Amino acid sequence: MLSTPGLILETPYLLGKTLNDANGLDINTEKKIIEERLKELSYDKTSTDKSITLAMKDLGVERANKFGWPNTYVFTKALGEMILGHMKGDMPLVILRPTIITSTYKEPFPGWIEGIRTIDSLAVGYGKGQLSCFLGDPESIIDVIPADMVVNAMIATMVAHANQPSCEIIYHVGSSVSNPLKYKSIQQSGYKYFSKHPWINKEGKPVIVGQVKVLNSMASFQRYFSLRYLLPLQGLQVANLALCHAFNGTYTNLKRKTNFVLRLVELYKPYLFSKSFYDDMNTKKLCQLVRENEADMFYFDPKTIDWAVYFENTHLPGAVKHVFK
Template sequence: MEAENGVEFLCNKTLLVTGATGFLAKGDDLSLIYIIAKELFQVLREVHGAKFDSFISKKVAPIDGDTSLINLGLNDDNEIYKEIDVIIHSAAVTKFQERYNLSLEINTLGAKNVLQYAKTCPKLQILLHVSTAYVCRQKAGLIPETLCKTLSDIVGLNIEVEKKLVDNKLNDLARKGASTKKIRDTMKSLGQKRANMYGWVNTYAFTKAMGEMLIWEHKEDLPIVIVRPTMIGSTYKEPFPCWIESVGSISMLSIVYGKGLTHFTHADSNAIIDMIPVDMVVNSIIMGMVANANKPCLTIYHVGSSMRNPLALHKLVENNYRYFNNNPWIDAQGMPVNIKKALLVKGRLHFSMLLVRDILKLMVLKIVDGASCHKFNVNQEKLEFQIKVSATMAMVFRHYLFFVGIFDDENTEKLRRAMSKEGMDGKVLNFDPNCINWDDYLLNNHIPATVKYLF
């Protein structure tokens, strides 16, 4: 790696960031972002004072593009491609069970559209594609920083065929005059079905994996980095600690628990919750670009914590309890929500029995309520909702709550080592999960941030 740090590398460069309004792309005070009213930009506001607006307007130019379209939907007379030095492709649909048509267009074909666009940029030094560590089909063992599979490795998988399947299905639904809800539900279950058929856990992971495959197939000699973050948590330090935006799976666990919506979860208490603060992801993105700019190669970086400083699920659950026991959530009626210690239930039968117990309780409540002509104020809706939440969590997050894989991060570790060798004069961008004290981070940073921004 050249003796250049991330800040120097980005100086006087033109960056195109897709998905700049999203959680990750906003987590960097160097990137070109236009949601400047957000609290996250307070630090920059303080630095630039009255000149903040003119500073931002010189640095940031919003572009109305669409990565699901060829040429990113930009007009032929748009000449920005001539200026671009770096592309960070972060745009994605991130819901695990999103409609297949959207996920395929944005996560899979979108990756190819951005790649083809990058090839037209004469000054381009690097294309950085943000993927996810969970593109792997494994849920145990050491998961390497390599492509999980190429298209030819997966028997029967053909992206053109997937696209035709989606188009035919949509045409068929339109012919039958299907409602918007019917189309949505059909597309969601089609994505899940195709993902499972080819060995992936959900539509999101499947379509992101196919996006990587297309990049591999069409990359030619472009310098490309794929950064695969694991589950992204609140800011550790930069630009200030304790900021979060997107509701990922880990935040969802805190939300449903803190709001008293469930106290038992189908999960392995020793599952590895691979979590990494958003600023560490951004720092690794910057250093990944510095290390690979102008080199015709494709390098993959796992950015997570399971290899160096693993976090077990029970630790997250214990900290949720400690936090909400001391700081109960105040509900819409102004009442504190009292929480019980959470139960992590590994056995499927045990979990089903707990669900059945609650369903029976609900039935009894309904009978008593009816027989007493609604004289007792029994809260059936709450219990009914709790049952739904427990069942949905078990279905949507099952893979992650039983995940015991470790993401090998040898490439990322090499980046860290190279950086410290260069002695970067206090400007080192930290992305070392070793420095995280999980109890402290969860209790004083990630959980309060989740409460502040996501409840």
């Protein structure tokens, strides 16, 4: 999904359209740029697999930013939609755009999740005591949807459009319009859950969590982060060197926390102040069709979710059980 402000409609992206009205988006040109850059790097004898990977990631972000997308992931998804719409001919085309996918609401059982997904990086870092500050607007809307609701919406769309000779329709499967969830609500749920059920670390001791300090501008975050992490880290580094690495463990631990917070901020920066809302009128009509046909087993209406109950009793326990290491 995208992080542009305002109501984002369930409409297709036409071939060559950009988010910032920049000219020159051509898929064949993008493909050529990638191939030529990869060839250059491969012929460079000083390049390593790691340096090539990093260089190609940087190129992807650069090309995405040029046309208004925040990262390569959403840029390539948009390109994929353009290609499908352009080449579909008379074939029916149905596109689902799920927002941030979280653990299952009900099936195959509540809280099931496989691997760390988006906001779970924050949950893991917070529960393990690695995250004491973060960047963002507590009042911003975080658009999430449980995994089983996404699957049910997929099944419903296949049935609804199976016999249509030609169509092109898009479904936003999310919650920001029907049942908005604020960033601060997730923060509060995390504090409540991990206060009652602290993570037990490798030493067998519970990790005591406090409220995460959320800074609402990059400048204030940088000031706080410098005082909270960087200055102590620099002081510890000097002391560690002076005392023959006597503080190696403490220094390594603090450096790991510092890098972790910086990585998360960089990863989520495009979304932390999001003013986007995803229109779901098509999805609402599909929900109504499911109800009319008494197919309630294929539930995907986000209005049925109590977010506080879901995060404290389902999602966070599921994340701890299935993805915490």
